[in-house]
Amino acid sequence: MAGRSVFASRRARAWIALFCIGLMLIAVNIIAGRFANARLDLTREGLYTLSRGTRQTLARIDEPVTLRFYYSTRLGDSAPAYGVYAQRVRELLDEYVAAARGKLRLETYNPQPFSDVEDRAVAFGLQPVPLDEQGEQVFFGLAGTNSTDDQQVIAFFSPQRERLLEYDLTRLVHNLAVPKRTTVGLATSLPL
């Protein structure tokens, strides 16, 4: 009798231990996914690290620049390759924001069908992509504005341009940070 109860408690303890191990496994991964963003870039060209030109551009921003990142999570849910790429874009943008020391603001939107956010994304000129036969449209683009209402847009982040991603982003930020002076022409018959 005594032996059986010892066996039962041993068994119970093993189950509790297994349960705790499972719980720890899940908890550790959730915490790491949320808070651990450190990574080591081993590519020779530093494809996943900000280049010096980007850092200089970001350091030269005088007026605040706002970036609006539109990404429909439905796109990543149905095509995981886009989900991975979106996370990469998101992380690169976070690095831009960190390197710009407060001059760059990032807003992230997940446009729902028929919402105001979606309307604004279309108004910015982002390219809606049809997801299924029901006509649901998804977005994966970036709209940037500066304090003088200039607009620059990446209509859709195509994975084929992944190698040029940093160039595209830096060019967009540069165009907003150093707006070209507008050329004014004057044609008149009046003597000036």
Place this chain on the structure above:
Amino acid sequence: MLGDSDNGVILAGYLASWLMAGAVLAIGAAVSAVTKNQVIAFVVTAALVFVLAVAGTPVVLGLLQPWAPSGLIRAVAGISLFAHFAAITRGVVAVRDLVYFLSIIVAFLAANAVLIDLKKAD
């Protein structure tokens, strides 16, 4: 002759394959602790690893998508061995991918120890 190779990426590929092998071996060891026969252990391990491997593929996510909430879909995509494997083989060793593989290795080895300890007294 073969052009310039990027040794960092190759190193990351090796690292990813070692981590993947370690995770699968740990799962296999834990499964063989609960089975009496090595053939059964192999089949059960292969099935388990298959589940972990296909979790992030479009087929599985497509099945979930009509009814599952977005959080669940991302959780299922997140347990995929291959998603983390692919992330490292790009040449970027992220803490979250390392944590994923190491936590699987540690958890299944710990479970293995618990199970063997339980069976020992029989």
